[in-house]
Amino acid sequence: MRWLRLHLRSRRVPLALGSATALITLxxxxxxxYTDSTTINARTASLTIMLAVAAFGATLNGADDALDHTASVNWPLRRAGHLLLAGAAITALLSLSTLTDARYEPLALVLRNTAGLLGLTALGTALVGAALSWIAPLIWTLVAVLPVMGPSGDVRTQVASWLIQPAGTTAATVCATVLAVTGLLAYALRGGPLRPVTETAPDR
Incomplete structure (x- = not known):
């Protein structure tokens, strides 16, 4: 398992895990x-999940782009595994709150939002690189948590604010699923775009 330790260290996973843990705990x-509710509201939960996902988004590429595209390694499988483990780690951290008096619930909402935001981040990585992959999740989350957004019977509103729709809302679930699957496939098959050598070469 030495390769796994090296992989996690090269992708800065310990730092991302520590950052996500700190954000979720805060x-x-x-x-x-500051609240008497036993359930952390969907807006707070969505912002927290977005920040945790952004922390792991930085781990979706390494320092050497050429190495990340070498044919000698089964990168699609490794990238998919990396993404799925990131999702599992974030979900596990959020689920620990069920042992306390303030909880990230329901689990269906936590799973939906984590999968959707992680998929959107992975899609961003495939298109513009890990360094900018946080932009789309941030913008969509900020739009979804606006005071004018809320549970709605309008499909367009449900899609725009899928992050704060009640668990079981069909349009929100479909939107998150599409983002998760599309992001997973795009990132697993393509990885991030090749950056200029000047951006990846070590400083001398």
């Missing part, structure tokens, strides 16, 4: 202190 503490 949102949980604030909810515990």
């Amino acid at each position: 949102a949980w503490v604030l909810s515990l202190v």
